[in-house]
Amino acid sequence: MAQDDHSGAELAAADSSHAAQEFAGSTGTAVVPYDAFENPGFEPHRPRVTDQDPGREKRAQRTVYTLFYLSILGSVWAVAAYMLFPMESNNVDAVRLNNMFIGFGATLALLGIGFGAVHWGKSLMTSAESIDTRHPISTSEATQRGAVEVFRQADEESGFSRRTVIRNSLIGALLVFPLPAVVLFRGFAPQDELPAELLSHTMWKKGTRLALDPSGVAIKASDVTIGSAFHVIPEGLTELEHGKLEEKAKAAVLLMRLEPGELNQLPERESWSYEGIVAYSKICTHVGCPVALYEQHTHHLLCPCHQSQFDVANHCEVIFGPAKRPLPQLPIAVDDEGYLIAQSDFTEPVGPSFWERN
Amino acid sequence: MTRTKRRTGRRHPLAAAALLALGLVFTGGAYAALSTGTAQAEVDPNSQQTIEQGKKLFQANCATCHGLDAQGTNIGPTLIGVGAASVDFQVGTGRMPMQMQGPQAQQKPVQFTDDQVKQLAYFIASLGPGPEIPDDHLASGGGDAANGAELFRINCAMCHNVAGAGGALTEGKFAPSLANTSGVHIYEAMVTGPQNMPVFNDLNISPEDKRDVITYLKYVQDNRSPGGFELGSLGPVAEGLFIWIFGLGAIVAITVWITAKSN
Numbered sequence: 001m002a003q004d005d006h007s008g009a010e011l012a013a014a015d016s017s018h019a020a021q022e023f024a025g026s027t028g029t030a031v032v033p034y035d036a037f038e039n040p041g042f043e044p045h046r047p048r049v050t051d052q053d054p055g056r057e058k059r060a061q062r063t064v065y066t067l068f069y070l071s072i073l074g075s076v077w078a079v080a081a082y083m084l085f086p087m088e089s090n091n092v093d094a095v096r097l098n099n100m101f102i103g104f105g106a107t108l109a110l111l112g113i114g115f116g117a118v119h120w121g122k123s124l125m126t127s128a129e130s131i132d133t134r135h136p137i138s139t140s141e142a143t144q145r146g147a148v149e150v151f152r153q154a155d156e157e158s159g160f161s162r163r164t165v166i167r168n169s170l171i172g173a174l175l176v177f178p179l180p181a182v183v184l185f186r187g188f189a190p191q192d193e194l195p196a197e198l199l200s201h202t203m204w205k206k207g208t209r210l211a212l213d214p215s216g217v218a219i220k221a222s223d224v225t226i227g228s229a230f231h232v233i234p235e236g237l238t239e240l241e242h243g244k245l246e247e248k249a250k251a252a253v254l255l256m257r258l259e260p261g262e263l264n265q266l267p268e269r270e271s272w273s274y275e276g277i278v279a280y281s282k283i284c285t286h287v288g289c290p291v292a293l294y295e296q297h298t299h300h301l302l303c304p305c306h307q308s309q310f311d312v313a314n315h316c317e318v319i320f321g322p323a324k325r326p327l328p329q330l331p332i333a334v335d336d337e338g339y340l341i342a343q344s345d346f347t348e349p350v351g352p353s354f355w356e357r358n
Numbered sequence: 359m360t361r362t363k364r365r366t367g368r369r370h371p372l373a374a375a376a377l378l379a380l381g382l383v384f385t386g387g388a389y390a391a392l393s394t395g396t397a398q399a400e401v402d403p404n405s406q407q408t409i410e411q412g413k414k415l416f417q418a419n420c421a422t423c424h425g426l427d428a429q430g431t432n433i434g435p436t437l438i439g440v441g442a443a444s445v446d447f448q449v450g451t452g453r454m455p456m457q458m459q460g461p462q463a464q465q466k467p468v469q470f471t472d473d474q475v476k477q478l479a480y481f482i483a484s485l486g487p488g489p490e491i492p493d494d495h496l497a498s499g500g501g502d503a504a505n506g507a508e509l510f511r512i513n514c515a516m517c518h519n520v521a522g523a524g525g526a527l528t529e530g531k532f533a534p535s536l537a538n539t540s541g542v543h544i545y546e547a548m549v550t551g552p553q554n555m556p557v558f559n560d561l562n563i564s565p566e567d568k569r570d571v572i573t574y575l576k577y578v579q580d581n582r583s584p585g586g587f588e589l590g591s592l593g594p595v596a597e598g599l600f601i602w603i604f605g606l607g608a609i610v611a612i613t614v615w616i617t618a619k620s621n
Contacts, residue, residue: 048620092584100586122620212562213512220561229556231512256556292516293527295554300528304516309528320528 067116074108412481441488506574
């Protein structure tokens with residue numbers, strides 16, 4: 001079995017019609033298997049113009065080295081462009097020019113090499129067709145036998161199969177060994193609270209004032225005129241030292257005022273709004289995008305990520321799209337000074353489903 | 359010979375069409391020349407004459423839907439108390455008079471001159487108090503673009519796109535692009551909440567903050583994107599589509615070229 005250096009001619013000469021001839025004498029109705037696809041061998045060799053016409057060959061040669069020189073030019077140009085078009089702070093146009101000219105040079109440098117090499121290979125390198133067959137994957141039988149012998153000898157000398165108690169205890173030790181790492185992973189999660197608890201509570205609590213995002217200024221009920229949409233955070237969020245974004249991600253609220261007559265509220269939630277002012281979580285119950293595309297006349301709330309639609313006039317029930325639950329409503333009231341306050345936290349976890357809630 | 363002769367000159371089959379086109383161009387041109395030549399004087403918001411003119415325009419152009427006294431009908435809302443800002447926005451951007459009933463009023467060429475728009479606006483403002491047309495110093499920018507950008511991202515970008523390129527809403531409605539909207543119209547839209555846009559009153563976004571938002575939008579309108587082609591500023595969808603078609607197309611073309619036999 002020769003492994004390398006099959007010349008193309010040798011393979012092309014293989015008799016591919018052998019199988020067909022063997023079954024040619026059969027006459028019955030039996031389905032005769034034969035290899036319908038014959039190896040067509042090589043197409044007849046077709047010389048290229050560069051093989052025949054020395055002028056064309058010269059031209060191809062010129063093209064290839066011109067491409068390589070262009071590549072050099074591109075690289076040099078990229079270096080020059082870096083100096084000629086420096087990035088200036090506060091000048092966006094300078095950044096554009098810098099990026100564009102350096103990129104132009106680098107593109108020329110790389111494409112010049114690539115196109116030149118391919119053109120060289122296609123037009124000037126030898127065009128004779130040939131086949132390199134693959135190496136057989138398996139090693140020789142002697143090597144295989146040798147390897148098996150090494151294993152057998154090692155087993156015999158160590159007594160791995162014979163001393164079963166030792167073997168089994170070793171397997172046991174290896175199985176238990178990764179356990180500490182698994183337990184240590186718990187350290188990545190918050191320590192004092194269960195993750196499900198954390199997801200179920202937000203910064204809102206009884207008496208927290210509703211404040212404007214991003215200024216943190218408290219909102220009076222009289223500020224919210226009909227048709228308005230306010231983007232709301234809990235008062236005090238802006239002063240948080242740690243975890244500001246985490247708290248905001250859970251507590252973000254959209255505040256809207258509808259004509260009280262247009263609001264169709266659940267009986268148990270009639271005290272949750274104030275003269276047509278309603279507050280809903282801004283976090284989509286599908287996968288948690290901020291839902292804030294509010295239409296003041298249709299009262300539709302659209303989530304831009306997957307087109308879930310919620311009807312604010314009908315306790316934010318889902319009217320279209322993949323969201324499964326209505327947006328959680330924040331119960332609100334008005335304090336003595338006329339500011340809007342939360343009656344409590346959300347009564348259900350905000351945002352998408354998680355393991356303990358679906 | 360006679361046949362070809364009959365088909366030239368004023369007996370040519372296209373002669374009638376050409377004559378018609380010429381006539382239309384001339385009458386249209388004459389009308390345009392005359393109509394631009396009319397009054398240039400500043401419209402006085404309080405003069406009785408302005409309000410009278412506005413009332414006439416209103417009754418001729420708007421009363422079919424909004425009622426003779428702007429009290430509203432079953433096909434158009436009342437305009438008492440919507441304020442001059444609302445009229446200046448709706449009529450000044452060509453949304454009113456409305457082209458057709460639909461998910462929302464479409465923008466079209468403005469139907470009135472600036473003076474007529476103002477006359478209409480002051481007539482409506484005289485019917486009941488409402489938002490006024492903003493002062494120039496608030497509507498022409500010149501504020502803090504960074505603050506405006508933050509407010510825009512929080513309050514506006516979800517519908518209008520972070521670069522103001524606009525976007526789709528529910529059931530055929532959409533938030534329009536702000537690329538060519540004037541500062542006055544942006545300000546009026548925030549105050550009045552046209553179509554389905556929510557209202558952003560002065561207690562939600564103060565007049566100075568509104569000026570900052572306009573400053574930011576002007577900045578986006580005047581400065582080209584640092585990243586080169588914006589592809590409509592639509593973000594990953596447009597950019598992804600571009601690279602899938604042209605980037606992968608180029609790779610396929612080069613692959614075909616590499617593997618094809620040379621001549």
